[in-house]
Amino acid sequence: MTIRRRDFLAASAAVAGATGFGIRPSFAQAEPNYTPESGASLRLLRWTPFVKGDEEAWLANTKKFTEATGVEVRIDKESWEDIRPKAAVAANVGSGPDLVMCWFDDAHQYPDKLVDLTELANYLGNKYGGWYDGVKGYASRGDQFIAMPLTAIGNAVVYRDSHMKAAGFSEFPKDTAGFLELCKALKAKGTPAGFPHGKAVGDGNNYAHWLLWSHGGKMVDESGKVTINSPETLASINYAKELYATFIPGTESWQDVNNNRAFLANQVSLTANGVSVYYTAKADPKLAEIAQDIRSTNFPVGPVGQSVELHQTSSLLLFKHTKYPEAAKAYIKFMMEADQMNAWLEGSSAYCCQPLKAYAKNPIWTADPIHAPYARASETLRPNGYAGPLGYASAATMADYVLVDMYAAAVTGQSSPEDAMKEAERRANRYYRV
Numbered sequence: 001m002t003i004r005r006r007d008f009l010a011a012s013a014a015v016a017g018a019t020g021f022g023i024r025p026s027f028a029q030a031e032p033n034y035t036p037e038s039g040a041s042l043r044l045l046r047w048t049p050f051v052k053g054d055e056e057a058w059l060a061n062t063k064k065f066t067e068a069t070g071v072e073v074r075i076d077k078e079s080w081e082d083i084r085p086k087a088a089v090a091a092n093v094g095s096g097p098d099l100v101m102c103w104f105d106d107a108h109q110y111p112d113k114l115v116d117l118t119e120l121a122n123y124l125g126n127k128y129g130g131w132y133d134g135v136k137g138y139a140s141r142g143d144q145f146i147a148m149p150l151t152a153i154g155n156a157v158v159y160r161d162s163h164m165k166a167a168g169f170s171e172f173p174k175d176t177a178g179f180l181e182l183c184k185a186l187k188a189k190g191t192p193a194g195f196p197h198g199k200a201v202g203d204g205n206n207y208a209h210w211l212l213w214s215h216g217g218k219m220v221d222e223s224g225k226v227t228i229n230s231p232e233t234l235a236s237i238n239y240a241k242e243l244y245a246t247f248i249p250g251t252e253s254w255q256d257v258n259n260n261r262a263f264l265a266n267q268v269s270l271t272a273n274g275v276s277v278y279y280t281a282k283a284d285p286k287l288a289e290i291a292q293d294i295r296s297t298n299f300p301v302g303p304v305g306q307s308v309e310l311h312q313t314s315s316l317l318l319f320k321h322t323k324y325p326e327a328a329k330a331y332i333k334f335m336m337e338a339d340q341m342n343a344w345l346e347g348s349s350a351y352c353c354q355p356l357k358a359y360a361k362n363p364i365w366t367a368d369p370i371h372a373p374y375a376r377a378s379e380t381l382r383p384n385g386y387a388g389p390l391g392y393a394s395a396a397t398m399a400d401y402v403l404v405d406m407y408a409a410a411v412t413g414q415s416s417p418e419d420a421m422k423e424a425e426r427r428a429n430r431y432y433r434v
Contacts (some may be wrong), residue, residue, distance in 0.1 A: 032119050036327035041072045045086060045097040047314070048077045050260075050276035050351065052283075057347025061340040068334070071327045080201045080256045084399055090319060098322040099331070101314050103201055104384055105138050105395040107147040114146045115318040115325055117332070121145035124336050129357035134381040136355075137390055139315040148332050149355035152381050153274050153312035154374030155206040161295045163191040163269035172297050176214055176239065179300040183246040186269060194247045194268035196254035197408040199401050202312040203256050207272060208403045209310040209384060211236045214302025219403060219428060220388040226432050228406070229425040235303070237410045237417040244411035252412050264290060272299070274312075275350045278370050298373045311353075311381040353377040393431040402427045 049055040055077075062073050076097065078086055084103055090096030091110040107114060121139075125131045135149035157172070164172065167185035183193045196204040212218065215236035221227045244251070248268050251258075260277040262268045264287060271277075281291035301307055318328050334340060336356075345354055345362045350371035354360060355378055365375040385394030397403075406424035409415040415423065 030123070032123055032329075032333070034326045034330035034333060036069050036071045036330050037324045040324035040327035041074070042099065042322075042324060042328055042331060043074045043076065043097045044099040044101070045076050045078060045083065045090075046101040047080050047083050047103075050274060051279055051348055053279075053347035053349055054344070054351055057344045058335075060347075061335055061343060062331075064340070065331055065334045069327070069330060071324075071331065073331060081199070084201070087317065090321075094319075094321040096319075096321075098319060098324065098328050100317045100319075101150060102147065102317050104205075104313050104398055105390045106399070107139060107315055107317055107395075108141070108391045109395045109399070111141060111146045113320055115320055115322070115328070117145045117148050117318060117329070118143070120329055120333055121148060124333075124356060128338070128359065131355060132357060132378040132381075134311075134383055135313055135315070135378050137383050138313050141391075147315035147317050148336065150314045150316050151352040151355060152377040153202065153314065153351060154353050154377035155203065155272055155274060155309065155311050156296045156298055156373035157270065157272050157300075158263065158277055158294055158296050159271075160191070160269040160290070160293045162293050163189070164295075167191070172295070173300055176300045176302040180239070180242055180246075183243055183270065187246040191269040192246055192248045193243075193270035194251050194254075194259060194262055195243070195271060196256075196259055197244070197252040197404070197411060198254040198258070199404060200254060200256045200258075202274075203259055203272060204254070204401075204404045205384065205398065206310045206312065208407050209382075210299050210308065211240050211407060212403060213308035213382065213386070214299070214304055215239065216302075216304045218387050219397065220385070220394075220432055222387050224388040224393065224432050226425055226428045228403075228428060229421045233421055234417055237407065237420060239302075240407050241411050241417070252408050266290070275371060275374050279349050279351075294370065296370050296373045307380065308382055309377075309380060310384060311377045313381065350374050388432075393433075396431040397428050400427065400431075 066072055084106055087100045087102050087106060091113040131149055135152055139145055139147040139149045167189050169182055173179045173182050186192055195207045198204055212233060215232050217230055217233035217236050219228050259271040260273050263271050263277055264281060278294050281287040281294060298307055299309055316332055322328050341359055342362055345352060345359060346364045350364050365371055383390055384398050402424050406420045410417045410420040
């Protein structure tokens with residue numbers, strides 16, 4: 001589809017797309033118009049997709065933008081683990097990609113290197129029902145948007161229904177005690193579970209934070225004082241050790257690709273992943289039996305008594321070193337408007353959860369029962385800096401895998417639980433100086 005430049009600047013296509021999905025935008029916030037600089041071109045660094053439709057929809061939307069404006073956008077891909085260091089290098093040396101799809105609170109590590117996107121973010125928030133607090137927090141400092149909230153990649157437990165029933169369970173346990181018993185029974189049947197204790201940006205962090213929070217532990221308190229060395233953390237480590245004893249060997253080295261590979265290879269029958277593992281199975285006739293047997297659910301509730309999950313979160317960074325800031329802001333605006341965002345959400349097949357509340361009406365969320373645990377990821381996520389403020393310290397502590405390493409050291413016997421907590425406390429205090 002070719003969009004004429006004047007149509008692009010007026011955003012008429014976006015308004016039509018909004019009303020088509022039952023979105024009734026408000027125009028109290030003046031619409032910003034960004035005119036790309038003459039000869040502008042852009043480079044975006046994004047994470048390698050786990051769902052083919054995510055990339056296809058993003059590229060199709062980008063092509064529409066280029067047709068509308070004449071601005072070419074080069075899109076490079078890196079593995080999940082490599083996005084963070086690549087973005088940090090670009091920020092520090094002042095060259096490289098104009099835009100990056102970053103992780104979690106990475107923007108807070110170098111806010112002075114980023115273009116202020118407050119005007120555009122306020123316009124989008126006003127038009128599309130407001131931002132979810134969790135994704136907004138990762139991209140903002142006070143009233144200023146230092147990045148553009150993009151998505152939460154939902155993380156949920158995926159399991160083989162027939163294996164669960166063969167292990168003696170008619171339904172999935174709702175609490176951590178029952179969950180441990182299920183994992184023990186699965187191991188006894190030769191169909192074990194597996195969760196990553198390696199430096200996995202998404203799955204490793206999601207699992208470690210759930211372990212901690214479900215038992216009432218936290219890295220820091222509201223003031224930013226490190227509180228990881230606590231009875232609640234100790235209880236979570238001891239629970240993690242019991243779970244680890246039921247796992248397939250080798251999970252201490254797993255990264256983000258390993259758990260879904262193990263699941264699809266019949267090596268494990270229970271793990272946590274994005275919806276990508278389901279669609280990978282559905283797309284391969286050889287995996288039809290697994291696809292039909294897959295079920296999904298949210299993580300069990302622990303002693304804290306409520307559901308607490310991290311979820312992978314991504315924002316769009318725009319670096320000050322870009323030569324074409326107006327073109328870049330025009331691109332971000334175009335990609336976030338209803339026609340493009342809804343197409344991306346549908347293409348992602350529930351892998352990417354919307355950052356703006358109006359897009360919760362997208363029919364992808366009710367298209368398949370497997371999607372249900374992923375549908376509210378942006379709404380329910382708890383930021384990794386909990387219970388303190390997001391900032392350099394929270395970003396650096398996560399980037400250094402302090403929490404992930406604590407569990408890995410304890411469950412593998414490299415350290416006692418008490419020593420693992422003390423080491424996590426020491427490392428976190430390097431970043432949190434209250």
